[in-house]
Amino acid sequence: MNLDIEENIIINPNTSGYVDRKMAKWQGLILSEHTETVNDKKKNNRKVNIEKEKQSVDVIYSLIDFSYSQKVMVSIQVDCLFNGSYQDDIIGVVFGYLDNNIYIQTIDSGLVVCELELIRNIENHKQKKWFKV
Numbered sequence: 001m002n003l004d005i006e007e008n009i010i011i012n013p014n015t016s017g018y019v020d021r022k023m024a025k026w027q028g029l030i031l032s033e034h035t036e037t038v039n040d041k042k043k044n045n046r047k048v049n050i051e052k053e054k055q056s057v058d059v060i061y062s063l064i065d066f067s068y069s070q071k072v073m074v075s076i077q078v079d080c081l082f083n084g085s086y087q088d089d090i091i092g093v094v095f096g097y098l099d100n101n102i103y104i105q106t107i108d109s110g111l112v113v114c115e116l117e118l119i120r121n122i123e124n125h126k127q128k129k130w131f132k133v
Helices: 023-046 057-070
Strands: 073-078 090-098 101-106 111-115 119-124
Touching: 057 073, 057 090, 057 119, 090 111
Parallel strands: none
Antiparallel strands: 073 090, 073 119, 090 101, 101 111
């Protein structure tokens, strides 16, 4: 019988010329993550949300009802200043409302509860097409 015997070749990186840079590669990784974090913070600090016009209660109620019945995405600006500027708009579909609260199903943070008195502006949200981004 003639059996082919496979020979297992073990390659050792240390004997084949590989030089491990040890801490240098980890410091490079940490530096790149730190740079990414700093750039993200700078980007967020430059972003300013403009003040939208305050809408009447009737307009707000009609758009909330439209979003609830037709499952249309809306963009809501809350009438609160944080550090002198407005927060990002709440973007989502009105999931329901009870008493003075509305429940908005968002893509990012799940279910958000918002008081009706805190709504400054609400408008239909036009979602960007994936091929136009």
